[in-house]
Amino acid sequence: MTKIAIVYHSGYGHTAKVAEHVQTGANALEGVEASLYKAEDLASPDEGPWDALAAADAIIFGAPTYMGSASAPMKAFMDASSKVWFADGWKDKIAAGFSNSGSLSGDKSSTLQQLATLAAQQGMIWVNFGMKSGYAASSNDFETAHNRAGHYLGLGTQALTDLPAEDAPGKADLETSEAFGKRVAEATLRWARGAA
Ligand SMILES: Cc1cc2nc3c(=O)[nH]c(=O)nc-3n(C[C@H](O)[C@H](O)[C@H](O)COP(=O)(O)O)c2cc1C
Structure with missing residues:
Protein backbone atom coordinates (compact mmCIF):
# COMPACT_ATOMS: atom_id res chain seq x y z
CA MET A 1 0.00 0.00 0.00
CA THR A 2 1.32 3.45 -0.95
CA LYS A 3 0.77 5.81 1.94
CA ILE A 4 0.07 9.54 1.77
CA ALA A 5 -0.05 11.68 4.91
CA ILE A 6 -1.94 14.96 4.76
CA VAL A 7 -0.82 17.32 7.52
CA TYR A 8 -3.01 20.38 7.85
CA HIS A 9 -4.23 23.11 10.16
CA SER A 10 -7.68 24.63 10.09
CA GLY A 11 -8.85 27.27 12.56
CA TYR A 12 -12.49 27.39 11.43
CA GLY A 13 -13.04 24.23 9.39
CA HIS A 14 -12.63 25.50 5.83
CA THR A 15 -9.14 24.14 5.23
CA ALA A 16 -10.20 20.91 6.95
CA LYS A 17 -12.85 20.52 4.27
CA VAL A 18 -10.25 21.03 1.54
CA ALA A 19 -8.00 18.45 3.24
CA GLU A 20 -10.85 15.92 3.27
CA HIS A 21 -11.42 16.37 -0.45
CA VAL A 22 -7.69 16.10 -1.21
CA GLN A 23 -7.83 12.83 0.74
CA THR A 24 -10.86 11.64 -1.26
CA GLY A 25 -9.06 12.36 -4.54
CA ALA A 26 -5.94 10.51 -3.44
CA ASN A 27 -7.86 7.53 -2.09
CA ALA A 28 -9.68 7.16 -5.41
CA LEU A 29 -6.56 5.47 -6.75
CA GLU A 30 -6.15 1.76 -6.18
CA GLY A 31 -3.30 0.92 -3.80
CA VAL A 32 -3.28 4.35 -2.15
CA GLU A 33 -4.12 5.01 1.48
CA ALA A 34 -4.32 8.71 2.36
CA SER A 35 -4.68 9.75 6.00
CA LEU A 36 -5.28 13.09 7.71
CA TYR A 37 -3.12 14.48 10.54
CA LYS A 38 -3.65 17.72 12.44
CA ALA A 39 -0.70 20.08 12.71
CA ASP A 57 5.61 7.76 0.81
CA ALA A 58 4.30 11.30 0.45
CA ILE A 59 3.36 14.17 2.74
CA ILE A 60 0.93 16.86 1.63
CA PHE A 61 1.07 20.06 3.69
CA GLY A 62 -2.05 22.24 4.01
CA ALA A 63 -2.67 25.51 5.81
CA PRO A 64 -5.05 28.45 5.70
CA THR A 65 -3.39 31.72 4.76
CA TYR A 66 -3.42 34.00 7.79
CA MET A 67 -1.87 37.46 7.37
CA GLY A 68 -0.21 36.38 4.14
CA SER A 69 1.47 33.25 5.39
CA ALA A 70 0.84 29.80 6.86
CA SER A 71 -1.20 29.90 10.07
CA ALA A 72 0.76 29.81 13.35
CA PRO A 73 -0.11 26.20 14.30
CA MET A 74 1.10 25.06 10.86
CA LYS A 75 4.30 27.02 11.37
CA ALA A 76 4.77 25.38 14.77
CA PHE A 77 4.60 21.99 13.03
CA MET A 78 7.04 23.17 10.36
CA ASP A 79 9.49 24.28 13.04
CA ALA A 80 9.04 21.02 14.95
CA SER A 81 9.98 19.13 11.77
CA SER A 82 13.54 20.43 12.18
CA LYS A 83 14.23 17.32 14.23
CA VAL A 84 13.37 15.24 11.15
CA TRP A 85 15.65 17.51 9.06
CA PHE A 86 18.67 16.60 11.21
CA ALA A 87 18.15 12.92 10.39
CA ASP A 88 17.16 13.38 6.69
CA GLY A 89 13.96 11.61 7.73
CA TRP A 90 11.78 12.84 4.85
CA LYS A 91 14.48 12.94 2.18
CA ASP A 92 13.18 11.76 -1.23
CA LYS A 93 9.56 11.51 -0.13
CA ILE A 94 7.03 13.14 -2.42
CA ALA A 95 5.67 16.47 -1.13
CA ALA A 96 2.91 18.85 -2.18
CA GLY A 97 0.93 21.65 -0.60
CA PHE A 98 -2.31 23.58 -0.48
CA SER A 99 -3.70 26.73 1.03
CA ASN A 100 -7.17 28.13 1.53
CA SER A 101 -7.99 31.78 2.11
CA GLY A 102 -10.82 34.29 2.24
CA SER A 103 -9.87 36.22 -0.87
CA LEU A 104 -9.48 34.76 -4.34
CA SER A 105 -5.75 35.53 -4.14
CA GLY A 106 -5.34 36.45 -0.48
CA ASP A 107 -1.57 35.99 -0.89
CA LYS A 108 -1.91 32.20 -0.91
CA SER A 109 1.16 32.12 -3.16
CA SER A 110 3.25 33.17 -0.17
CA THR A 111 1.95 30.23 1.84
CA LEU A 112 2.50 27.78 -1.04
CA GLN A 113 6.06 29.06 -1.38
CA GLN A 114 6.59 28.52 2.36
CA LEU A 115 5.38 24.95 2.06
CA ALA A 116 7.49 24.26 -1.05
CA THR A 117 10.54 25.68 0.74
CA LEU A 118 9.86 23.43 3.73
CA ALA A 119 9.77 20.46 1.36
CA ALA A 120 13.01 21.57 -0.29
CA GLN A 121 14.76 21.96 3.05
CA GLN A 122 13.64 18.45 3.91
CA GLY A 123 15.04 17.15 0.59
CA MET A 124 11.59 16.13 -0.63
CA ILE A 125 10.34 15.92 -4.23
CA TRP A 126 7.78 18.71 -4.75
CA VAL A 127 4.83 17.94 -7.00
CA ASN A 128 3.07 20.97 -8.45
CA PHE A 129 -0.58 21.02 -9.47
CA GLY A 130 -0.40 20.76 -13.25
CA MET A 131 -3.97 21.95 -13.81
CA LYS A 132 -4.28 24.92 -16.11
CA SER A 133 -6.04 27.91 -14.60
CA GLY A 134 -9.10 29.40 -16.22
CA TYR A 135 -10.53 25.96 -16.86
CA ALA A 136 -13.90 27.55 -17.48
CA ALA A 137 -12.47 30.62 -19.15
CA SER A 138 -15.75 32.45 -19.67
CA SER A 139 -16.64 32.38 -15.99
CA ASN A 140 -15.04 32.32 -12.58
CA ASP A 141 -17.96 30.97 -10.62
CA PHE A 142 -17.94 28.80 -7.53
CA GLU A 143 -19.84 25.96 -9.20
CA THR A 144 -17.91 25.17 -12.36
CA ALA A 145 -14.54 26.94 -12.58
CA HIS A 146 -11.74 24.59 -11.61
CA ASN A 147 -8.49 26.07 -10.31
CA ARG A 148 -10.33 29.40 -10.04
CA ALA A 149 -7.49 31.13 -8.20
CA GLY A 150 -5.01 30.02 -10.85
CA HIS A 151 -2.28 28.48 -8.70
CA TYR A 152 0.31 26.16 -10.22
CA LEU A 153 2.77 25.66 -7.35
CA GLY A 154 0.09 23.85 -5.37
CA LEU A 155 -3.63 23.89 -4.69
CA GLY A 156 -5.31 27.18 -3.81
CA THR A 157 -8.94 27.43 -2.72
CA GLN A 158 -11.20 30.21 -1.49
CA ALA A 159 -13.74 30.24 1.33
CA LEU A 160 -15.65 33.49 1.58
CA THR A 161 -15.16 34.66 5.16
CA ASP A 162 -18.87 35.16 5.87
CA LEU A 163 -19.73 31.57 4.96
CA PRO A 164 -19.46 28.59 7.34
CA ALA A 165 -17.38 25.55 6.42
CA GLU A 166 -20.57 23.74 5.31
CA ASP A 167 -20.91 26.24 2.46
CA ALA A 168 -17.32 27.16 1.58
CA PRO A 169 -15.17 26.48 -0.32
CA GLY A 170 -17.69 25.87 -3.10
CA LYS A 171 -18.29 22.93 -5.41
CA ALA A 172 -15.68 23.84 -8.03
CA ASP A 173 -12.93 24.30 -5.45
CA LEU A 174 -13.76 20.99 -3.77
CA GLY A 194 10.40 3.21 -9.32
CA ALA A 195 12.04 3.02 -5.92
CA ALA A 196 11.03 -0.60 -5.32
C1 LIG B 1 -5.86 35.66 11.60
C2 LIG B 1 -6.44 35.56 10.23
C3 LIG B 1 -5.74 36.09 9.16
C4 LIG B 1 -6.22 35.97 7.86
N1 LIG B 1 -5.47 36.44 6.82
C5 LIG B 1 -5.92 36.28 5.54
C6 LIG B 1 -5.10 36.66 4.43
O1 LIG B 1 -3.96 37.08 4.56
N2 LIG B 1 -5.64 36.52 3.19
C7 LIG B 1 -6.91 36.05 2.99
O2 LIG B 1 -7.35 35.99 1.85
N3 LIG B 1 -7.68 35.63 4.01
C8 LIG B 1 -7.19 35.73 5.29
N4 LIG B 1 -7.96 35.26 6.33
C9 LIG B 1 -9.19 34.53 6.03
C10 LIG B 1 -8.93 33.03 6.09
O3 LIG B 1 -7.87 32.66 5.22
C11 LIG B 1 -10.20 32.27 5.68
O4 LIG B 1 -11.24 32.62 6.56
C12 LIG B 1 -9.97 30.77 5.65
O5 LIG B 1 -11.07 30.14 5.05
C13 LIG B 1 -9.76 30.21 7.05
O6 LIG B 1 -9.55 28.83 6.96
P1 LIG B 1 -9.85 27.87 8.20
O7 LIG B 1 -11.36 27.88 8.41
O8 LIG B 1 -9.36 26.55 7.79
O9 LIG B 1 -9.11 28.46 9.38
C14 LIG B 1 -7.48 35.37 7.64
C15 LIG B 1 -8.19 34.84 8.72
C16 LIG B 1 -7.69 34.92 9.99
C17 LIG B 1 -8.47 34.33 11.13
Whole structure:
Protein backbone atom coordinates (compact mmCIF):
# COMPACT_ATOMS: atom_id res chain seq x y z
CA MET A 1 0.00 0.00 0.00
CA THR A 2 1.32 3.45 -0.95
CA LYS A 3 0.77 5.81 1.94
CA ILE A 4 0.07 9.54 1.77
CA ALA A 5 -0.05 11.68 4.91
CA ILE A 6 -1.94 14.96 4.76
CA VAL A 7 -0.82 17.32 7.52
CA TYR A 8 -3.01 20.38 7.85
CA HIS A 9 -4.23 23.11 10.16
CA SER A 10 -7.68 24.63 10.09
CA GLY A 11 -8.85 27.27 12.56
CA TYR A 12 -12.49 27.39 11.43
CA GLY A 13 -13.04 24.23 9.39
CA HIS A 14 -12.63 25.50 5.83
CA THR A 15 -9.14 24.14 5.23
CA ALA A 16 -10.20 20.91 6.95
CA LYS A 17 -12.85 20.52 4.27
CA VAL A 18 -10.25 21.03 1.54
CA ALA A 19 -8.00 18.45 3.24
CA GLU A 20 -10.85 15.92 3.27
CA HIS A 21 -11.42 16.37 -0.45
CA VAL A 22 -7.69 16.10 -1.21
CA GLN A 23 -7.83 12.83 0.74
CA THR A 24 -10.86 11.64 -1.26
CA GLY A 25 -9.06 12.36 -4.54
CA ALA A 26 -5.94 10.51 -3.44
CA ASN A 27 -7.86 7.53 -2.09
CA ALA A 28 -9.68 7.16 -5.41
CA LEU A 29 -6.56 5.47 -6.75
CA GLU A 30 -6.15 1.76 -6.18
CA GLY A 31 -3.30 0.92 -3.80
CA VAL A 32 -3.28 4.35 -2.15
CA GLU A 33 -4.12 5.01 1.48
CA ALA A 34 -4.32 8.71 2.36
CA SER A 35 -4.68 9.75 6.00
CA LEU A 36 -5.28 13.09 7.71
CA TYR A 37 -3.12 14.48 10.54
CA LYS A 38 -3.65 17.72 12.44
CA ALA A 39 -0.70 20.08 12.71
CA GLU A 40 -1.68 20.82 16.32
CA ASP A 41 -0.91 17.18 17.19
CA LEU A 42 2.58 17.65 15.75
CA ALA A 43 3.53 20.89 17.48
CA SER A 44 6.29 19.22 19.47
CA PRO A 45 9.06 17.15 17.83
CA ASP A 46 8.74 14.56 20.59
CA GLU A 47 4.97 14.01 20.64
CA GLY A 48 2.37 13.08 18.05
CA PRO A 49 2.09 10.81 15.01
CA TRP A 50 5.61 11.44 13.65
CA ASP A 51 6.03 7.70 13.00
CA ALA A 52 3.11 7.79 10.58
CA LEU A 53 4.78 10.59 8.65
CA ALA A 54 8.06 8.67 8.62
CA ALA A 55 6.24 5.66 7.14
CA ALA A 56 4.48 7.69 4.43
CA ASP A 57 5.61 7.76 0.81
CA ALA A 58 4.30 11.30 0.45
CA ILE A 59 3.36 14.17 2.74
CA ILE A 60 0.93 16.86 1.63
CA PHE A 61 1.07 20.06 3.69
CA GLY A 62 -2.05 22.24 4.01
CA ALA A 63 -2.67 25.51 5.81
CA PRO A 64 -5.05 28.45 5.70
CA THR A 65 -3.39 31.72 4.76
CA TYR A 66 -3.42 34.00 7.79
CA MET A 67 -1.87 37.46 7.37
CA GLY A 68 -0.21 36.38 4.14
CA SER A 69 1.47 33.25 5.39
CA ALA A 70 0.84 29.80 6.86
CA SER A 71 -1.20 29.90 10.07
CA ALA A 72 0.76 29.81 13.35
CA PRO A 73 -0.11 26.20 14.30
CA MET A 74 1.10 25.06 10.86
CA LYS A 75 4.30 27.02 11.37
CA ALA A 76 4.77 25.38 14.77
CA PHE A 77 4.60 21.99 13.03
CA MET A 78 7.04 23.17 10.36
CA ASP A 79 9.49 24.28 13.04
CA ALA A 80 9.04 21.02 14.95
CA SER A 81 9.98 19.13 11.77
CA SER A 82 13.54 20.43 12.18
CA LYS A 83 14.23 17.32 14.23
CA VAL A 84 13.37 15.24 11.15
CA TRP A 85 15.65 17.51 9.06
CA PHE A 86 18.67 16.60 11.21
CA ALA A 87 18.15 12.92 10.39
CA ASP A 88 17.16 13.38 6.69
CA GLY A 89 13.96 11.61 7.73
CA TRP A 90 11.78 12.84 4.85
CA LYS A 91 14.48 12.94 2.18
CA ASP A 92 13.18 11.76 -1.23
CA LYS A 93 9.56 11.51 -0.13
CA ILE A 94 7.03 13.14 -2.42
CA ALA A 95 5.67 16.47 -1.13
CA ALA A 96 2.91 18.85 -2.18
CA GLY A 97 0.93 21.65 -0.60
CA PHE A 98 -2.31 23.58 -0.48
CA SER A 99 -3.70 26.73 1.03
CA ASN A 100 -7.17 28.13 1.53
CA SER A 101 -7.99 31.78 2.11
CA GLY A 102 -10.82 34.29 2.24
CA SER A 103 -9.87 36.22 -0.87
CA LEU A 104 -9.48 34.76 -4.34
CA SER A 105 -5.75 35.53 -4.14
CA GLY A 106 -5.34 36.45 -0.48
CA ASP A 107 -1.57 35.99 -0.89
CA LYS A 108 -1.91 32.20 -0.91
CA SER A 109 1.16 32.12 -3.16
CA SER A 110 3.25 33.17 -0.17
CA THR A 111 1.95 30.23 1.84
CA LEU A 112 2.50 27.78 -1.04
CA GLN A 113 6.06 29.06 -1.38
CA GLN A 114 6.59 28.52 2.36
CA LEU A 115 5.38 24.95 2.06
CA ALA A 116 7.49 24.26 -1.05
CA THR A 117 10.54 25.68 0.74
CA LEU A 118 9.86 23.43 3.73
CA ALA A 119 9.77 20.46 1.36
CA ALA A 120 13.01 21.57 -0.29
CA GLN A 121 14.76 21.96 3.05
CA GLN A 122 13.64 18.45 3.91
CA GLY A 123 15.04 17.15 0.59
CA MET A 124 11.59 16.13 -0.63
CA ILE A 125 10.34 15.92 -4.23
CA TRP A 126 7.78 18.71 -4.75
CA VAL A 127 4.83 17.94 -7.00
CA ASN A 128 3.07 20.97 -8.45
CA PHE A 129 -0.58 21.02 -9.47
CA GLY A 130 -0.40 20.76 -13.25
CA MET A 131 -3.97 21.95 -13.81
CA LYS A 132 -4.28 24.92 -16.11
CA SER A 133 -6.04 27.91 -14.60
CA GLY A 134 -9.10 29.40 -16.22
CA TYR A 135 -10.53 25.96 -16.86
CA ALA A 136 -13.90 27.55 -17.48
CA ALA A 137 -12.47 30.62 -19.15
CA SER A 138 -15.75 32.45 -19.67
CA SER A 139 -16.64 32.38 -15.99
CA ASN A 140 -15.04 32.32 -12.58
CA ASP A 141 -17.96 30.97 -10.62
CA PHE A 142 -17.94 28.80 -7.53
CA GLU A 143 -19.84 25.96 -9.20
CA THR A 144 -17.91 25.17 -12.36
CA ALA A 145 -14.54 26.94 -12.58
CA HIS A 146 -11.74 24.59 -11.61
CA ASN A 147 -8.49 26.07 -10.31
CA ARG A 148 -10.33 29.40 -10.04
CA ALA A 149 -7.49 31.13 -8.20
CA GLY A 150 -5.01 30.02 -10.85
CA HIS A 151 -2.28 28.48 -8.70
CA TYR A 152 0.31 26.16 -10.22
CA LEU A 153 2.77 25.66 -7.35
CA GLY A 154 0.09 23.85 -5.37
CA LEU A 155 -3.63 23.89 -4.69
CA GLY A 156 -5.31 27.18 -3.81
CA THR A 157 -8.94 27.43 -2.72
CA GLN A 158 -11.20 30.21 -1.49
CA ALA A 159 -13.74 30.24 1.33
CA LEU A 160 -15.65 33.49 1.58
CA THR A 161 -15.16 34.66 5.16
CA ASP A 162 -18.87 35.16 5.87
CA LEU A 163 -19.73 31.57 4.96
CA PRO A 164 -19.46 28.59 7.34
CA ALA A 165 -17.38 25.55 6.42
CA GLU A 166 -20.57 23.74 5.31
CA ASP A 167 -20.91 26.24 2.46
CA ALA A 168 -17.32 27.16 1.58
CA PRO A 169 -15.17 26.48 -0.32
CA GLY A 170 -17.69 25.87 -3.10
CA LYS A 171 -18.29 22.93 -5.41
CA ALA A 172 -15.68 23.84 -8.03
CA ASP A 173 -12.93 24.30 -5.45
CA LEU A 174 -13.76 20.99 -3.77
CA GLU A 175 -13.65 19.19 -7.13
CA THR A 176 -10.34 20.94 -7.77
CA SER A 177 -9.11 19.65 -4.40
CA GLU A 178 -9.97 16.09 -5.41
CA ALA A 179 -8.14 16.50 -8.73
CA PHE A 180 -5.11 17.75 -6.81
CA GLY A 181 -5.20 14.75 -4.44
CA LYS A 182 -5.38 12.43 -7.45
CA ARG A 183 -2.46 14.20 -9.13
CA VAL A 184 -0.22 13.82 -6.05
CA ALA A 185 -1.28 10.19 -5.59
CA GLU A 186 -0.46 9.36 -9.23
CA ALA A 187 3.00 10.91 -8.84
CA THR A 188 3.52 9.05 -5.56
CA LEU A 189 2.57 5.72 -7.12
CA ARG A 190 5.03 6.28 -9.96
CA TRP A 191 7.77 7.32 -7.55
CA ALA A 192 7.17 4.41 -5.15
CA ARG A 193 7.14 1.84 -7.97
CA GLY A 194 10.40 3.21 -9.32
CA ALA A 195 12.04 3.02 -5.92
CA ALA A 196 11.03 -0.60 -5.32
C1 LIG B 1 -5.86 35.66 11.60
C2 LIG B 1 -6.44 35.56 10.23
C3 LIG B 1 -5.74 36.09 9.16
C4 LIG B 1 -6.22 35.97 7.86
N1 LIG B 1 -5.47 36.44 6.82
C5 LIG B 1 -5.92 36.28 5.54
C6 LIG B 1 -5.10 36.66 4.43
O1 LIG B 1 -3.96 37.08 4.56
N2 LIG B 1 -5.64 36.52 3.19
C7 LIG B 1 -6.91 36.05 2.99
O2 LIG B 1 -7.35 35.99 1.85
N3 LIG B 1 -7.68 35.63 4.01
C8 LIG B 1 -7.19 35.73 5.29
N4 LIG B 1 -7.96 35.26 6.33
C9 LIG B 1 -9.19 34.53 6.03
C10 LIG B 1 -8.93 33.03 6.09
O3 LIG B 1 -7.87 32.66 5.22
C11 LIG B 1 -10.20 32.27 5.68
O4 LIG B 1 -11.24 32.62 6.56
C12 LIG B 1 -9.97 30.77 5.65
O5 LIG B 1 -11.07 30.14 5.05
C13 LIG B 1 -9.76 30.21 7.05
O6 LIG B 1 -9.55 28.83 6.96
P1 LIG B 1 -9.85 27.87 8.20
O7 LIG B 1 -11.36 27.88 8.41
O8 LIG B 1 -9.36 26.55 7.79
O9 LIG B 1 -9.11 28.46 9.38
C14 LIG B 1 -7.48 35.37 7.64
C15 LIG B 1 -8.19 34.84 8.72
C16 LIG B 1 -7.69 34.92 9.99
C17 LIG B 1 -8.47 34.33 11.13
